Amino acid sequence: MSLSISQNDWSLHRRGPKDxxxxxEKVREAIKNRLGDIISNEAIITSQGDKIVKVPIKxxxxxxxxxxxxxxxxxxxxxxxxxxxxxxxxxxxEGEGDGQLAGQEPGIDYYDAEFTIDELAAMVFxxxxxxxxxxxxxxxxxARKLSFTDVRQKGILPNLDxxxxxxxxxxxxxxxxxxxxxxxxxEEASGEPAAPPKKFRLKNDDxxxxxxxxxxxxxHNAVVIAMRDVSGSMGDFEKYITRAFYFWMVRFLRTNYRNxxxxxxxxxxxxxxxxxxxxxxxxxxxxxxxxxxxxxxRNIMHERYPADRWNIYPFHFSDGDNWGDDDNEExxxxxxxxxxxxxxxxxxxIREAPYRANYESGLWRAxxxxxxxxxxxxxxxxxxxxxxxxxxxxxxGDLPQRSAS
Amino acid sequence: xxxQIDNNPEKTMGEVWDVAQQFGLDPFPTHFExxxxxMVYEFGAYGLPGRFSHWTHGxxxxxxxxxxxxxLSKIYELVINANPSQAxxxxxxxxxxxxxxMAHVLGHTDFFKNSLIFSPTNRQMPESVAVHANxxxxxxxxxxxxxVERFLDAVLSLQRHISLTPRNRPEDDERRLTPEPDPxxxxxxxxxxxxxxxAPRETPERSRKIPLEPEDDLMYxxxxxxxDLEDWQRDILAIVREEMLYFLPQMRTKIxxxxxxxxxHYRIMEALDLAPTEYAQFSTMHAGVVSxxxxxxxxxxxxxxxxxxxxxxxxxxxxxxxxxxxGRTPGQGRAKLFEVRETESDQTLLRKYLTEDxxxxxxxYSYHLNKSTGEWTxxxxxxxxxxxxxxxxxxxxxxxLIEVLDGDYHRNRELYLIxxxxxxxxxxxxxxxTLEYLYLIWNRAVHLEARFEQxxxxxxxxxxxxxxxxx
Numbered sequence: 042m043s044l045s046i047s048q049n050d051w052s053l054h055r056r057g058p059k060d061x062x063x064x065x066e067k068v069r070e071a072i073k074n075r076l077g078d079i080i081s082n083e084a085i086i087t088s089q090g091d092k093i094v095k096v097p098i099k100x101x102x103x104x105x106x107x108x109x110x111x112x113x114x115x116x117x118x119x120x121x122x123x124x125x126x127x128x129x130x131x132x133x134x135e136g137e138g139d140g141q142l143a144g145q146e147p148g149i150d151y152y153d154a155e156f157t158i159d160e161l162a163a164m165v166f167x168x169x170x171x172x173x174x175x176x177x178x179x180x181x182x183x184a185r186k187l188s189f190t191d192v193r194q195k196g197i198l199p200n201l202d203x204x205x206x207x208x209x210x211x212x213x214x215x216x217x218x219x220x221x222x223x224x225x226x227x228e229e230a231s232g233e234p235a236a237p238p239k240k241f242r243l244k245n246d247d248x249x250x251x252x253x254x255x256x257x258x259x260x261h262n263a264v265v266i267a268m269r270d271v272s273g274s275m276g277d278f279e280k281y282i283t284r285a286f287y288f289w290m291v292r293f294l295r296t297n298y299r300n301x302x303x304x305x306x307x308x309x310x311x312x313x314x315x316x317x318x319x320x321x322x323x324x325x326x327x328x329x330x331x332x333x334x335x336x337x338x339r340n341i342m343h344e345r346y347p348a349d350r351w352n353i354y355p356f357h358f359s360d361g362d363n364w365g366d367d368d369n370e371e372x373x374x375x376x377x378x379x380x381x382x383x384x385x386x387x388x389x390x391i392r393e394a395p396y397r398a399n400y401e402s403g404l405w406r407a408x409x410x411x412x413x414x415x416x417x418x419x420x421x422x423x424x425x426x427x428x429x430x431x432x433x434x435x436x437x438g439d440l441p442q443r444s445a446s
Numbered sequence: 447x448x449x450q451i452d453n454n455p456e457k458t459m460g461e462v463w464d465v466a467q468q469f470g471l472d473p474f475p476t477h478f479e480x481x482x483x484x485m486v487y488e489f490g491a492y493g494l495p496g497r498f499s500h501w502t503h504g505x506x507x508x509x510x511x512x513x514x515x516x517x518l519s520k521i522y523e524l525v526i527n528a529n530p531s532q533a534x535x536x537x538x539x540x541x542x543x544x545x546x547x548m549a550h551v552l553g554h555t556d557f558f559k560n561s562l563i564f565s566p567t568n569r570q571m572p573e574s575v576a577v578h579a580n581x582x583x584x585x586x587x588x589x590x591x592x593x594v595e596r597f598l599d600a601v602l603s604l605q606r607h608i609s610l611t612p613r614n615r616p617e618d619d620e621r622r623l624t625p626e627p628d629p630x631x632x633x634x635x636x637x638x639x640x641x642x643x644x645a646p647r648e649t650p651e652r653s654r655k656i657p658l659e660p661e662d663d664l665m666y667x668x669x670x671x672x673x674d675l676e677d678w679q680r681d682i683l684a685i686v687r688e689e690m691l692y693f694l695p696q697m698r699t700k701i702x703x704x705x706x707x708x709x710x711h712y713r714i715m716e717a718l719d720l721a722p723t724e725y726a727q728f729s730t731m732h733a734g735v736v737s738x739x740x741x742x743x744x745x746x747x748x749x750x751x752x753x754x755x756x757x758x759x760x761x762x763x764x765x766x767x768x769x770x771x772x773g774r775t776p777g778q779g780r781a782k783l784f785e786v787r788e789t790e791s792d793q794t795l796l797r798k799y800l801t802e803d804x805x806x807x808x809x810x811y812s813y814h815l816n817k818s819t820g821e822w823t824x825x826x827x828x829x830x831x832x833x834x835x836x837x838x839x840x841x842x843x844x845x846x847l848i849e850v851l852d853g854d855y856h857r858n859r860e861l862y863l864i865x866x867x868x869x870x871x872x873x874x875x876x877x878x879x880t881l882e883y884l885y886l887i888w889n890r891a892v893h894l895e896a897r898f899e900q901x902x903x904x905x906x907x908x909x910x911x912x913x914x915x916x917x
Contacts (some may be wrong), residue, residue, distance in 0.1 A: 043475030043530070044459045048537070051481055057488035057511075060504030067501055103502055104879035105603045106846045109871045114814035114825070116836040118738045118748070121809045125826040129741040129813055132820035 067101055073164060077428035080165055085158060086285045158292075165428065166293050170437035171263060171301075173384040173415070174352055195295055196250025205249035213247060216322065263352040264302040265294060266338050269320065270359035272309040272329040278393045283358045284321060285427045286389065290356070291317070293435065304341060308334035310364075314341065330364045331357070331404060335375035348382035355379060356387040356434065361402025369407040380413045387434045388418040414440040458541070462548045465717045466556075470784065471710060473555035474569075475530040478548065480537050486521050487511055489534060493693060494526060496576040498583070498685075500598055523547045527696065529569035531555040542724050546731060549714035553707030560788050561703075563695045566610070571692050578685045585678045594682075600883035601683055605690045606845040607664035615657065656853040664863070665690075667850045673859070674889040683887070697843050701792040705750020708736050709783075742822065744810065744836075746792075752808060753799050758783050793840040796833065805829040812836070838869065846872050848894075861888045865896040872896055874905070874914075881907040 072079065117129060192205060267290070269283050294301045305320035306312055309327035312334040338355050346353055363369055380386050390405055408418055419433050459478070466473070489495050491506035514520065522543060525533040533551040535544055558564050568574060586594045661667050665687040669680055696703070715728050736752075739745030762779035769775070786795065804810075812825045812835035825831065841847070852862040861884065865872055877894060884892045884907075891908040895917070906913045 044463055044478070045476075046455045046459060046478040046480070048480035051485050054485065054488075056499060057484065057491065057504065057507040060499050060501055061508045062504070063499075064501040064504040064508065101501070101505065102876075102879075103505075103603065104876050104883065105606065106848055106865070106880050107873050107876050108846060109873040111815055111817065112871050114812055114822075114835070115742060116744060116810060116812045116832060116839065117740070117742045118744045119741055119809040119811065120738075123809050123811050123824055125811075125824050127811075127824045128821040129824060130822040132815070132822075 064101065071101060076161075076164055077425035080161060080289065081285050081424035081427045085161070086281070086288050162289075162292055162296065165289060165431065166297060168432060168437075169293055169297075169435040171294075171298060171352070171354070171384075172434075172436050173440055174263070175384065191252045192249050193252050193295075194246065194249065196252050200250045200252060202249045202251050206243060206247050209247040209249060210243050212318070213244075216318070262300065262350055263298060263354065264304060264346050265290070266304045266306065266341065266353065266355040267291075267320065268306045268308065268312075268334045268338060268355065268357040270309070270329060270331070270334075270357075271307045271323055271325045271327075272362070273326050274329060274362045275325050275360055276393075279360045279391045280325065282391045282421050282424070282427060285424070286358065286421075286430055287321070289427070289431055290435075293431070306334055306337055306341075308337070312337040328364065329359070329362050330368055331359060332364075332368050332371040332375060335372055335379065339375060339379050342379065342382060353383045354385060354387070355383055356389070358389045358391060359404070360392055361390045361404045363402070363404050366403055366407075369403045372404060373407045373411060376408070376411060376416065377413065380411075380415050383415060385415045385417055385434070385440070388416070389421055389430055389434075390418070391421045393422060455544075458545055459548060461718060462545060462552065462714060465714045466549065466552045466710070468717075469710065469713060470780070471552055471556040472559060473531070473552045474528070474559050476525075476533055476551060476555050477530055478533050478535055478551070481534050482537050483514060484511070486524050486534050486536055487514055489524050490521055493689075494572055494575045495532075496572065496579055497689070498575075498579040498598075500595070500602065502602060523551055525551045525554045526572060527558045527564065527567060527569070527692075528572055529559075531558065532572065542720075542727055543731065545718065546711050546715055546728060550707045550711035552714075553710035554703060556710075557699070557703045557706050557787055560784075561695070561699060562788055563699055563791055567692055567695055568688075571689075575689065578689065582682065582685065585682070589678065597679055597682060597886070598686075600886040601665075601686050603880050603883040604664055604668070604887075605686050606843070607662070607848050608666065608687055608690055608694070609663040610691065610694055615661075657850055660849040660851055660864070662847060662849045664848060664850055667853070668887055671853050672888055675887070679887075694843060698791045698793075698840075701746040701750040702754075702787070702790055702795050703750070704747040705752075705754045706787055708732075708747050708751045709754050738808070742813075744808075749808070750795075753795060753804065754783060754786070756801065756804055757786060757799055793837055796840070797837045800833045800836070802829045805832050810836070841868055846870075851895075855893060856891075858890065860891040860893065863892070863894045865894065867897045871898050874898060877905060878907070878912050881905060881912070885909055 119127075119129070123129075192202060267287055269287070270279075275283070291303065294303065303317070305315050305317055307315050307320060307323055308329075308331070309325075310330040310333065314337065315323070334357065342348070342353060363372070376386055376388075388408060390402060405418070405420075408416070417434060419430055421427065421430055455478075485495075487510035488507050491510050492503045497503070510521070521536070522539065523533055523535055525531060531551075531554075533548075533555075535547055539547060558567075582594065582598075656671060657667065665683060669683045669687065672680075672683075675683070712732055715732075720728060736748045737745060738748050758779035760779075761774065761782040762777055764772070764774040764776060764778075786799075790798070806829065810829075810832050812827065812832045813822050814825055815821075816823050825835075847866040847868065849864050849866060850861065851864050853859070855862040863884075874896075877896065881892050881894060891906060893907075894905045896903060896905065902917050904915045904917050906915070
């Protein structure tokens with residue numbers, strides 16, 4: 042009889058996992074190339090900072106000559122009685138999951154890569170830097186007493202300021218419409234004996250820590266002045282881009298530069314300095330007078346941040362719609378004044394791609410004549426350009442040449 | 447529960463073998479190897495044990511493993527076309543499962559041995575594949591694994607474009623194997639072709655034209671006529687082509703082979719003396735194997751099984767009409783089955799033997815995508831339409847038919863391909879990427895003539911940019 046049987050030990054055989062590891066490596070490379078797309082993902086921008094983001098990553102495409110999947114029908118079998126016109130499956134909608142069509146199109150497989158926001162942040166920040174940083178800091182004398190001088194969002198748990206953290210959570214909840222608070226909070230640290238009657242769920246971004254300086258490293262004093270147009274002309278897209286950019290900017294600064302201050306300014310026809318929360322959450326209305334923001338920026342700089350001791354980084358995001366040519370000229374003059382004391386001035390104009398075409402706003406045209414190399418302007422027409430904007434504003438190395446654009 | 451095969455596997459095999467022989471099966475000598483699940487889906491992903499490394503195999507391995515780990519699929523067995531054949535059994539199979547699997551495997555190895563479509567295949571392929579893998583590993587060592595991977599990426603993208611049909615290629619005799627020196631080599635060669643607007647296909651002089659006739663074995667063409675390849679690259683092309691030629695018959699006979707093996711595992715198990723509980727368990731397993739499948743795809747096991755059963759029945763009980771006009775005599779079912787297994791492929795089987803009754807009983811239908819609603823909808827059309835759609839989907843083993851028309855396009859050694867449109871457009875985005883791969887191998891501009899939405903286009907790639915021209 043020509044049959045035989047055996048059983049051997051395959052435990053050392055590793056070819057499959059080894060090749061799969063190579064595939065994984067290539068997928069991660071592909072992710073790096075798509076970072077622009079991924080970081081503008083809604084799940085991240087609207088997260089509270091602690092989520093693990095599930096990003097659907099296709100397995101790598103294996104290109105070959107194939108039929109167009111949308112054109113290629115097929116043959117299937119039913120339970121009986123199928124008639125012409127019956128619908129047997131549906132394409133998943135935009136942004137939905139695989140739905141019922143898992144396996145419908147061979148070759149399109151999703152496997153969710155999971156990243157924490159910190160992991161993504163590390164990938165993003167790898168190439169970012171505070172540009173044109175100058176040695177303007179003062180030496181700090183080591184304090185004899187440790188004095189708690191500051192309250193920040195990052196710190197060590199023993200320094201957790203419970204009261205402020207809980208207050209922050211309450212504030213956030215109230216602003217979110219005062220929805221019913223959850224039953225438990227997951228942070229043991231927030232359990233004060235005389236806690237408010239309802240317990241709130243604390244998020245990472247609510248936490249506040251008392252911090253103190255104890256090192257003698259020379260400090261690079263730096264301040265970022267974040268300005269944002271909140272006039273009525275800023276639509277959903279413009280709002281989202283501004284928010285996405287500043288989300289990553291703030292995160293970048295807080296992670297890498299512990300001593301950076303951030304000043305938040307919103308403007309419509311008037312400008313005002315606001316808290317970080319308000320900056321991210323205020324609604325839009327009103328007309329636009331950009332000069333109001335630049336004026337406020339300049340005044341704050343004069344009052345609080347003398348240029349000989351501070352590295353200053355003003356940024357402004359807008360859709361370019363301004364009051365009129367007079368104001369455009371006024372803005373240009375203000376920028377030229379501000380820029381004498383700034384390391385760079387970043388201007389980002391946002392307009393969604395189909396409406397942009399070759400349109401140049403009045404503001405953009407006025408700014409074209411600014412010659413200072415510290416002035417960096419760019420346009421954003423799509424979500425995946427946020428990453429490019431981050432890289433353009435936060436670069437390492439020398440100032441770029443200012444080209445007439 | 448013990449997961450080991452029963453403690454007298456030789457005896458089990460003996461019983462199965464005896465019954466199989468009584469039924470007239472004639473398999474290759476078969477060796478069974480008991481392996482962990484990881485090995486079964488690894489061999490499934492690579493096609494053969496010992497095959498060369500590549501990330502695409504890793505990806506397939508991962509997908510199979512995931513499906514298995516989530517209980518979405520189970521590969522009971524894997525059997526290799528070779529003489530002697532090798533079959534791998536899941537070490538977690540129960541004794542009953544293995545009985546069924548052995549019977550199923552013998553059906554396969556009988557098919558490998560007796561199907562004419564398999565007669566040109568290399569029955570020592572497992573050894574050859576290991577030799578190939580060693581050569582490729584040596585190239586990785588010498589030239590770097592990245593360089594080899596990049597080249598393999600390109601070669602694998604084209605591997606389906608081969609032909610099993612042997613033929614004479616007259617131009618092969620006229621050309622020496624060593625590449626001829628360029629008739630005109632100047633420092634400006636690379637810009638000579640630029641800016642040339644794609645003209646309709648020129649009719650070059652007959653003596654210079656390569657290929658003389660449209661060539662559907664693109665891989666062969668590249669091996670013979672791509673000039674700027676190093677020896678190791680040409681070897682890799684030849685290796686991949688040879689391995690794909692080996693697999694092609696299996697791809698071409700999936701439905702009939704699985705139907706055949708399912709039919710025989712059923713009959714063999716019935717003939718074995720199973721206890722009632724065993725029989726009930728077996729019935730469940732069998733039903734799982736030959737189940738109809740999802741609404742969007744027909745299960746090849748199910749289709750093949752039903753068609754073969756139908757053939758046997760019809761030839762056992764021919765109608766009055768058939769007896770009179772075709773001279774059929776009753777009781778020829780078994781003989782007809784054995785004849786069919788020898789001569790038919792999936793496509794010819796369905797074209798000849800998928801009847802109106804079968805289409806109706808199995809509730810088969812063809813469907814298309816309604817682009818505006820995003821719904822996959824059943825076509826209007828009768829059973830013939832369904833049958834014809836199914837048969838057409840098997841054209842060229844499911845791959846678009848690409849032919850080489852000219853290896854010296856523009857008198858500039860550019861490569862001109864055409865997609866022979868059979869009713870469905872190809873994917874233009876994938877095509878563009880594949881042209882980039884082709885360029886990597888051919889090293890001169892490459893062109894593909896194809897029809898999209900009823901209009902003819904010429905897709906071109908010159909190493910720097912893509913162009914798409916209406917023709």
